[in-house]
Amino acid sequence: MAGRYRVAIIGTGRMGGLIEDEIPLGDPNLPYGHFSAYQYIEETDVVAVANRGAERLQRFSERFGVTNTYLDYREMIDKEQPDIVSVTTPSFARAEPLIYCAEHGVRAIYSEKGLCASLAEADRIRDAMTRNGVAFNWGAMRRHHVGFRALAEAIAAGEIGEPQAALMFAYTDLIKHHPHTLDLVSMLLGDPKPTWVSGRLIEAGDPFDPEPRRAPPEFDAANNRYLPSPGFEIADPYVGHFQVGYASGTTGNFIPHRGFFDVHVLGSEGRAYALDNGRVFEIRHSLGSAATGATTRTVYARGESPTINTIRDLIKSLETGEPTRGNIDVTMQSVEVQFAVAHSHLAAGARVEVPVADRSLYIPGG
DSSP: OTTOEEEEEEOOSTTTTGGGGGSOTTOTTOSOSHHHHHHHSTTEEEEEEEOSOHHHHHHHHHHHTOOOEESOHHHHHHHHOOSEEEEOSOGGGTHHHHHHHHHTTOOEEEEOSSOOSSHHHHHHHHHHHHHTTOEEEESOGGGGOHHHHHHHHHHHTTTTSSEEEEEEEOOOBTTTTHHHHHHHHHHHTTOOOEEEEEEEEOOTTOTTOSOTTSOOOEEETTTTEEEOOTTOSOOOOBEEEEEEEETTSOEEEEEOOTTOOEEEEEETTEEEEEETTTTEEEEEEOOSTTOTTOEEEEOOOOSSOHHHHHHHHHHHHHHHOOOOTTOHHHHHHHHHHHHHHHHHHHTTTOOEESSOSOOOOBOOOO
């Protein structure tokens, strides 16, 4: 029956829906924004939206024809009693809406990433989701991308033998965008638990500094937090090289490279890789050091968009009781690594054990 799930959206910015206007027609990732994806799915109806700022709320309302709007998300949740809620606020303003939704009857939550601004907040979020049996996915979209999932399934089926290491090429900020790389590598390796992290962040004067005209966020040691540059709410440092060790014995090697989003998984009998942000997926199977008789198989990605698949996964969880692909425990593995990278940087690149002992480090990302 169409429209049987009532949906509300908290946050009326880009991922809430406005990003749709930035993507050309025909792009395979459309629908991309949350609102358009819910419109596409027959089982869901967006019944209300909320935003802390009136101007952006009005812009969203006019763009999508939504008239049931709120400036207070709590009022919206209490009055509308939605089944599913999308939380697309900046990560520093995400913990409280997530917890409030979980504790006030929302059955499924689609959160954008990063999850929150500290591991202490993340612990509270996981506790609220677990205690209330809430189905959860976050916006690490490649877990729900048909091509990356096909690559993960081929690796799990043994097409490259035993996975040994992953190489991830990307250059971005720690909290808002590295969830894409962390969650992807985790999925391709079979979601092993991370056990240690070593790495560094980008500092002022570093050749990789992406915005030399604006100082990178500074660390306030007295308050154990990163501070936004003057005039900004967000303090999200860019990341240099880092490495993650997993309980499976595999390692993830994250290599900063502007303009690339490539991942390679090295196995005992071959390699699996995705190039150019998912435009090419291939599996190369070989035996022996000379790779005699090696074969290469191209994986073709055809299907619905990652945003659509993320929501369908939530609905499946609601209807079957099965965990979502990106459930809160899987999500927390990547969140632990994010903050462990920052702790390692503050310890001059030393290895930091996961779970991280200090849960208070505060990084207000986007």
